[in-house]
Amino acid sequence: MHLEPADAGEVSLWLSDAEFDRPTSDLIERLGGDEELLLALQLSGFADRDWNPVAEELARYGLAVITSWIHKRTIFSKVKRRTGYGLPTLVDWPGDQHTVVELADDVVIEALSYFKNNVLIAGKWDPTKGASLRTYFIGQCLFRFPNCYRRLFDAELLRRTNEIIADDDSIALVARTLHGIEDAVITSDAVRHALRSITTPRARSALVMHAQGYPYQEIADYLGIAGGAKAIENMITYQKKRARRSS
Template identity: 30%
Template sequence: MKDDLDRTDPWEAPGRGRPEDLQRRSGDQEVVRLLAQDGFRGPRYDRFVEELARYGISVLRAWMHSGFIFRLAAERGFGLGPHERELRELASNSDLREELATMTVACALARFRQQALIEGGWTCEGGASITTYFMGACVYDFPNEFRRYRASEERHRQALKRQQEVYESPISPLSTDGEALGRLHVLGVLESISDPRARAVVALAFDGYTQDEIQQLLDAPSVRAIEGLLYRWRKTKRDAEDDEGDQRG
């Protein structure tokens, strides 16, 4: 169902240029009047928000699938300049579209409630239906969510690049004996770590990165997560060394 929505006409502005435009906006005005009686909260408002969010996510997914979202953002002064790689990823990755659409709608809803409903920013005379007005709000919030995704992807690429340099680059014949032995030791340690994320953390730690820097490079949830991972690795390493010592004894 979602993939079908992704292939629909990307510009789905409800009521725009249609004869029923005024009737639609009059209906929206009555809905807003009823919601205002409840203070824009409660069961009736929750149902309204649920339907609006479902609609917003569907349309945003379609706009991302086609790349049309970037044209809309550019028209509002947000020159995101997506790479061809990013456009391909958005067109092919349904989960990514769902994540970005959901986050964008979540951010837009709070501002929409305050500015459009409570403060009266939306009016029947304004020329846009409620859904069209809300999609405009989503277009303003999408750039921040896309930039967060782009920054996260860049940190991940940089971390993988550093891991590859440490883990896979050959030992130069010009290296000193000490450098070569140190390199071999690091490679031996990394080869013993089966978890790719743990291997990346240890590789970066060997390379002199602080735990704060590792957390940012790998987009980990917190520095404590990095600390815990390093602690578990060191403990496993010590236990293995103790077992090896007992066997020798």
């Protein structure tokens, strides 16, 4: 699912350099400050020779900030506050350094492209409103975070689902759970139809775990689903009804 913020060009002043736990770079100051830097970029038509050093500095700064926030798990509350998007979470993910770095890289790369083309070139950043160039860029990183995060999150859920579905018997359990099939023999067509009817990786994981006898609360904890046992029960009930309507 691709998320589009209502206004990705506005960054409220609650963001500040002090919040980043990171010394501010002096590149912009060396180049004359935010307004002078923007004017130089505009006069050159954002030529690579002028834009690339700025992009590299913003990328280094953005990576330091976003990586730190992911590690501290404060990124989710900051994204919610700035964009309004609440994101699903897993207690133990992302935890490994490789995934954290991959996520931060994706966020910064997308933010740089958007920042250049849709903010700076489009003239949406107004330095007189109080948000510095760095602050505004971090705001864009927060707007880009949900889509980047969901791609990796869905891939992680699929990986966990594949771990849970270890054999044909497990898949057959899903088919029986969805369709109420009592016969011990489950055809391959029934299995394929059952799996196609599941709408999301999280729902698939929940159904497989439910079919294997896991309690609702344990499923919710494993998949990081807010609402706990009741949310899982509602999800499974919905998927069963949907599968039976489509059969």
